[in-house]
Amino acid sequence: MDFSSKLLENAVNEVSQLPGIGKRTALRLVLHLLRQPKEQTQYLTRALDHLVNDIKLCKSCHNISDVELCDICSSHKRDESIVCVVEDVRDVMAIENTAQFQGLYHVLGGKISPMEGIGPSHLKIESLLEKVKSGVVKELVFALSSTMEGDTTNFYIYKQIKDYDIRISAIARGISVGDELEYADEVTLGRSIVNRIPFENSLRQS
Amino acid sequence: MDFSSKLLENAVNEVSQLPGIGKRTALRLVLHLLRQPKEQTQYLTRALDHLVNDIKLCKSCHNISDVELCDICSSHKRDESIVCVVEDVRDVMAIENTAQFQGLYHVLGGKISPMEGIGPSHLKIESLLEKVKSGVVKELVFALSSTMEGDTTNFYIYKQIKDYDIRISAIARGISVGDELEYADEVTLGRSIVNRIPFENSLRQS
16 A cells, blocks of 8 residues: 555554554544544543553452452452453453352453463463462352363363362353254254253243 | 443543444454553554644645645646546545556545535535636546445536536446456446447557
């Protein structure tokens, strides 16, 4: 692409660094910014600047937070003996949306992925082990995505805590509520059958 | 969406104002910004701030430019008697990429669209009429998109300049080079037939 302006070229290059945004989309976005009032763009850039400069991670669960101890960790209504291990803030938001989990979270900040150069030391695993060792936690719920990286991370943590007196569970995998059996993939359907639950439980949860 | 942080919520809201970007995509982008080094995000915000604050429009063609008179308008190699009327900088870039046009451009900055509240006075039509009246321009090439808005804009300009001694043309519409006839829509194919050209010309242009 040949740009008529260095400023424009620079802005398009920076925007196209974002994941999933190519040069053409970046140009479309940048031209939109130019067309709207200056203030709007300044709101955007200020919000982003604020975010990266002032954002904090909760010192307990490592979730994104504006304060030292996040709302969930500091709530008296939550059961601190159950800790759900997730990858990032999106997973916390997804589980919170269900309103089915009353425990606390532990945000790892990623998954072990040798391909991307992410080892255990890059994740918040050390502080999770300390929580387990402290004896407050009675159950750990693994809720990482069921990819190779997720399974590896689960297993890495599992190996280090399996000797402690703690229940270790993983969220159930199965076919979605409302899905038809014939369209489900065999691995998922297989897990649904192997991990079947008492019929009364299935009534309770719906 | 319930956010654990006001800063995060704010940033996601601002990013999701961009066209074609919903809340989920905005969250994904913002989390990407948080994961990368702070400097990267500052490059982005600074590039955008610079852009909206320092960008200029060429005083002659109104294309985006860093200087008062853009490279195309100030070039001695271009034929100033032919002016191509386009909507925005993307159209200039597209036509420049073909390397088939040696004239100058006139960037209207949009199309007449009563639905969006864009009237003739919002566009750079006045200065185009002045160019025509000055007598330097011998041919005007309409290259707006062939939508109702584009056609309206073409016709609005046409009405005001048709009494001047000037050739008024529009870029050719027809089926794309390499396309098969059976898959072309009938309007496009119809125009291809009505506006057929001497065979020798089709050889020259390929």
